[in-house]
Amino acid sequence: MSDNYRKFLRTSQLPHVWCPGCGDGMIVKALLEAIGELNLDQNKIAVVSGIGCSGRTPFILDFNTMHTTHGRALAFATGIKLANPELRVFAIMGDGDASAIGGNHFIHACRRNLDLTALVFNNGIYGLTGGQLAPTTPVGKRSTTSTMGSIEQPFDLVRLALGAGAGFVARTTSFDHKQLTSYIKRAILHKGFSFVDILTSCPTYFGRMNDVAEPYDMVHYLRDTSSPLHDCTCGETDQPKAEVMPTGIFREEERADYEALYKQKIASASGKRSTS
Amino acid sequence: MSKKRLIQGNEACAHAALYAGCNFYAGYPITPSSEVMEILSYEMPKLGRTFIQMEDEIASISAIIGAAWGGAKTLTATSGPGFSLMQEGIGYASITETPCVIVNCQRWGPSTGQPTKGAQGDVMQSIWGTHGDHAIIVVTASTVRDAFDMTVKSFNFAQQYRVPVVLLMDEVLAHMRENIDWPEPGDIDVIDAKRPADVKTYKPFANDEFLPFGQGARYHITGLAHGAEGFAVSDEAAARELTRMVGKVQNHVRDLALHDRYMLDDAELAIISYGITSRPAQSAVDLLRAQGIRAGLLSLKTLWPFPDFLIDEVAERVDTIVVPELNMGQLVREIGRAANGRSQVIPVSRIDGHLLTPAQIADAAVAPFATSAGKTLGKVVRS
Numbered sequence: 117m118s119d120n121y122r123k124f125l126r127t128s129q130l131p132h133v134w135c136p137g138c139g140d141g142m143i144v145k146a147l148l149e150a151i152g153e154l155n156l157d158q159n160k161i162a163v164v165s166g167i168g169c170s171g172r173t174p175f176i177l178d179f180n181t182m183h184t185t186h187g188r189a190l191a192f193a194t195g196i197k198l199a200n201p202e203l204r205v206f207a208i209m210g211d212g213d214a215s216a217i218g219g220n221h222f223i224h225a226c227r228r229n230l231d232l233t234a235l236v237f238n239n240g241i242y243g244l245t246g247g248q249l250a251p252t253t254p255v256g257k258r259s260t261t262s263t264m265g266s267i268e269q270p271f272d273l274v275r276l277a278l279g280a281g282a283g284f285v286a287r288t289t290s291f292d293h294k295q296l297t298s299y300i301k302r303a304i305l306h307k308g309f310s311f312v313d314i315l316t317s318c319p320t321y322f323g324r325m326n327d328v329a330e331p332y333d334m335v336h337y338l339r340d341t342s343s344p345l346h347d348c349t350c351g352e353t354d355q356p357k358a359e360v361m362p363t364g365i366f367r368e369e370e371r372a373d374y375e376a377l378y379k380q381k382i383a384s385a386s387g388k389r390s391t392s
Numbered sequence: 393m394s395k396k397r398l399i400q401g402n403e404a405c406a407h408a409a410l411y412a413g414c415n416f417y418a419g420y421p422i423t424p425s426s427e428v429m430e431i432l433s434y435e436m437p438k439l440g441r442t443f444i445q446m447e448d449e450i451a452s453i454s455a456i457i458g459a460a461w462g463g464a465k466t467l468t469a470t471s472g473p474g475f476s477l478m479q480e481g482i483g484y485a486s487i488t489e490t491p492c493v494i495v496n497c498q499r500w501g502p503s504t505g506q507p508t509k510g511a512q513g514d515v516m517q518s519i520w521g522t523h524g525d526h527a528i529i530v531v532t533a534s535t536v537r538d539a540f541d542m543t544v545k546s547f548n549f550a551q552q553y554r555v556p557v558v559l560l561m562d563e564v565l566a567h568m569r570e571n572i573d574w575p576e577p578g579d580i581d582v583i584d585a586k587r588p589a590d591v592k593t594y595k596p597f598a599n600d601e602f603l604p605f606g607q608g609a610r611y612h613i614t615g616l617a618h619g620a621e622g623f624a625v626s627d628e629a630a631a632r633e634l635t636r637m638v639g640k641v642q643n644h645v646r647d648l649a650l651h652d653r654y655m656l657d658d659a660e661l662a663i664i665s666y667g668i669t670s671r672p673a674q675s676a677v678d679l680l681r682a683q684g685i686r687a688g689l690l691s692l693k694t695l696w697p698f699p700d701f702l703i704d705e706v707a708e709r710v711d712t713i714v715v716p717e718l719n720m721g722q723l724v725r726e727i728g729r730a731a732n733g734r735s736q737v738i739p740v741s742r743i744d745g746h747l748l749t750p751a752q753i754a755d756a757a758v759a760p761f762a763t764s765a766g767k768t769l770g771k772v773v774r775s
Contacts, residue, residue, distance in 0.1 A: 126612075129623060162605050164458070175612060175623070180605035182461065183614035184454065185484050191446065191454035196605060198442045198455075199416055199462025203606050221454075224447040378442070385437035 121148030124158065126178040133172050137323075137331025139290030139316030139338075140237055144173055146293055147206070147235065150300035162203045164193045166218060168210035168244045169318075170237035187218025190225040190234060197230050201375050204233075204304070211238040211252040215271045219251075226280035226309055230374045233303045234311045236273060237290075239318035247321030254341075254359055258325040273313045274366050284310035285366040289338045290317065292363070299365065308373040315342055315361060395574040401539045401565040402427035402469075404572065405495055406435065408543035409467045411575065412582050414493075415441040416464035418455035420448050420474060423507040424563040425497035428469035449474035453481030453494065460490045461613065463604035465547060465584075469495035471563075472514060473504065476521070482556050483522030484615045489597060489637065491550035491585055495543070495559045497566040500745045509745025510563035512667055512718040518558040519696045527637045529557045529648060530696035532667040536570035541580060542650075542693060548583040549648065553640050554600050560695070562718070564747060565668050595620040597633070600640070641697045649699035652691040655681065659688030661757055662710045662735075664703070664727055666692040668747060669716050675750035676716075680757060687757065695723060703730035714757045716740040716748050 125148070134140050151161065161179040165171040167186035174181030180203070184192045189207040197205045207225075214222050214236045225234065241259055242248040249259040249266055252273065256265040277285045284306035286299045296314060303310035317323070317334040328337040345364030399407075406428045409417070417436060419429040429445070436443040442464070446452040449470055456466035470478060475496045485492050498514045500506035518530045529549050533542040539561060546557040588594045588601040591608035598620040603609055612622040617630035625633065641648065654674050656662065661680065665673035670691040680687035690706055692699065706713060713735045715724040724739040731737050740756040742748045 129612075159608065159610060160606050162462075175614075178610055180461075180610055181612045182458070182605075183612070183616065184458075185480055185615060188450060188454040188481070191451035192458035194444070194446075194451075195416065195418060195455035195458025195460070195464075195466070196462040197458075198444060199459035199464035199466075200604070200606055203462065220447050221451055224451070378437070381437045382440050385434075388434070388438055390435070390438075 120152030121145055124148045124151060124178050126176050129175045132176050134169060135320040137317065137319040137334060138169070139239065139318075140169055140173065142290045142293060143235070143237055143296065143314050143316060144176070146296040147300055148177070149297050150304060153297075154301060154304060156204055156304070160203055161206070162193075162196050163206045163208060164189045164196065165208040166210065166213040168213050168242065170208050170210040170213065171244070173208045187213050187216070188221060189213070190218065190221040190232070193232050194225065194228070194230055197232055198375070207232060207234045209234065209236050210243070211236055211240065211273070212242050212250040215273055215276065216251045223276065223280040226277050226282035226311065228374055229281070229283060229308045229371065231308055232310070233300070234309070235300070236311070236313050237316050238273065238313055239316045239322055241318050241322040243318050243321055247325060257322070259321070260325070272361070274362070277311045277313075278367055282311050282367065283308040283370055284368050286311070287313040287315065287361065287363045287366070289315040289342055289363065291335050291338060302365070302368065306368065307370050394576060396571050397574045398569055398571045399536060400427065400567055400569050401533070401536050401561060402497065402567065403431055404536045404540040405469065405543045405559075405561065406431035408540040409493070409547070410435060410439065411540075411577070411580070412465065412544045412547035413584070414465045414467045414547065416456065416459040416466045417443045417468065418446050418452045418459065418466070419468045419470065420446055420452050422449075422471045422474045424499055424566045425469040425471045425495065427566070428495060449477040450481060453478040453485070456492045457481060457485050457488070457490045460492050461605050463607070465491070465551070467493045467495065469497065471497045471499045471507070472501040475514060475517065479517075479521040482528070483524065483526060485556040486522065486526040486528055487615055487637070488613050489554040490556065491554050491602065493543070493546045493550050493557050493559060495561060498560060498562040506745050508563060510565075510668065510718060510747065511743070511745065512560070512562060512669065513722070514560060515695060515719065515722040518560055525634060525638055527553075527555050527641045528696060529553065529555055529641055529694070530560060531557065531650065531694050532560045532692070533565060534667050534670040534691065536565070536568060537572040538693075539565060540572065540575060544580045544582065545650065548581065551583050551585040552600070553644070554585065554602055555641060560667060562668050596622050645697040645699055646701065648694050648697060649702055650693035651699065651702060652693070654689040654691065656688035656690055656706070658686055660686045660710055661712045661714065662688050662690055662706045663714045663716065663753065663757065664690045664692065664706065665716050666695060666723065669718060672748050672750045673716055673753055676753035676757065679750050679754040683758070685758065698726045698730070700730045703727055707731040707734040710735055712757065713737045714740060714753065716753045716756070718742055718748065
């Protein structure tokens with residue numbers, strides 16, 4: 117099983133661009149292991165990304181791969197999936213990609229419920245542009261555009277996805293490898309829109325500016341700032357403690373997906389009169 | 393005998409898309425283009441084709457590009473504000489050589505402007521709206537039947553050259569009704585992209601062959617500068633690829649330059665127009681002929697790549713070129729450049745949201761001579 121992922125690597129494009137200590141490679145390994153364990157057809161997988169460090173993922177994957185524009189991965193993925201429903205489509209996004217510039221596409225994809233899997237590589241910062249503030253940067257954390265600490269309330273992408281109607285919503289971290297692989301498998305098997313928020317490490321920018329520059333310390337930071345679902349609820353409000361991100365599966369409920377509903381529409385539309 | 397139908401420009405566009413085999417539409421409502429999507433929302437499910445209303449125009453253009461790589465023939469329709477939002481995606485479509493069609497029913501701008509008033513203010517944006525040098529084809533329509541034909545031809549060009557094609561309509565044409573001969577299947581050629589003979593060795597950017605995802609080859613697409621296999625390149629290789637992409641349309645300008653001529657053979661004065669303005673322009677030719685002035689019309693259907701050779705032919709023979717436009721002078725700059733001093737080029741502009749009248753164009757055509765060397769055109773000193 118451990119080598120099950122290698123056949124999916126586009127070795128001509130290695131080495132990848134990620135920094136030492138970056139969590140993205142661990143996420144990719146979990147993704148490929150999940151795909152391998154489910155015996156998905158390599159030719160029928162499409163991986164779409166936006167712009168940023170996470171956006172470089174498709175380069176090294178031997179599938180049908182598409183590196184699109186910043187924030188739009190889900191909109192491109194929507195077109196691919198509807199044009200060829202045989203394809204199993206993954207949208208890989210960064211946290212700024214998915215929730216700042218692509219926030220609109222993200223919430224509408226949650227609500228629309230196409231059978232897609234969205235993975236957000238959530239490192240709380242803009243890595244590829246050099247460490248700027250993201251909508252997910254915790255309050256008080258420094259970036260090159262918040263050198264005195266962020267004063268903005270960050271997005272909780274899980275709550276955003278739940279509010280927007282996503283059917284499968286989970287969160288874990290890039291270092292919880294087994295859990296991550298299992299969540300991605302469950303996301304793939306979920307019929308309808310599935311979303312995994314993957315907290316990951318950026319020692320180069322987030323770490324250096326926030327006193328966790330060593331990859332080892334960065335992993336500990338992730339451990340200390342995340343907590344399984346049942347540990348982090350407090351009292352009546354059911355709110356997580358400040359700075360602690362709950363992990364787990366938050367929703368796993370299937371409802372009719374867009375393609376199924378569209379097929380019904382096609383069935384009921386046949387025989388209707390023409391508009392011309 | 394062909395059927396006659398009284399229909400609107402937007403209806404013609406929607407039905408022509410179906411005629412061309414469009415099987416994926418993504419869009420966002422905007423005046424004055426919305427009828428295109430309303431009609432397709434109703435017609436496409438009946439045909440088992442896919443229609444989706446997206447959350448904005450950025451999503452719409454992104455979805456049609458994705459759908460093209462999913463194997464569909466794709467369309468979106470919009471107007472000025474939405475077209476501005478699509479520019480990012482149009483650049484991506486261009487660099488990824490994605491066949492897709494964008495209909496822009498032009499309205500008075502900038503910004504919200506006058507949503508229900510026609511204009512031709514988006515010519516330059518259609519050509520140069522996205523950043524960087526790029527390959528794109530821009531065409532226009534001036535009648536409802538033309539809206540049908542040019543929609544089909546937009547799909548054909550997109551498939552043949554693997555580029556985004558912009559069809560410029562305008563609010564007047566979009567909502568105008570005319571009784572047209574309804575094309576039967578086979579009346580207008582429908583062209584699909586060439587498929588590679590051997591899918592195993594397919595390289596997505598080696599030539600104009602197009603193989604969508606999931607059909608036997610696995611490859612990469614990116615908006616980064618890339619080589620034949622889709623992987624990033626830089627420096628000289630990037631320059632070489634960009635030159636090839638732009639050359640795809642620029643080197644085929646003669647194949648792409650759709651146009652109509654009206655009484656141009658013996659003309660001493662030419663009107664060069666496009667889109668809705670070609671209609672009053674043709675009447676202006678009749679008015680001028682009635683005054684004894686040998687006027688003619690060159691109506692451009694393809695605006696980009698710019699057909700310099702057509703302007704050359706006209707500028708060699710006439711003294712005066714009149715360019716009426718519903719903007720403050722956009723295509724007249726290209727025409728003036730191509731005429732290169734051989735003819736006097738006179739812009740005629742109207743920007744109040746209404747069409748130019750035949751008399752306004754005819755008057756503008758003769759006005760320069762009434763005050764200079766007399767009305768005999770041949771004696772006017774060229775500028």
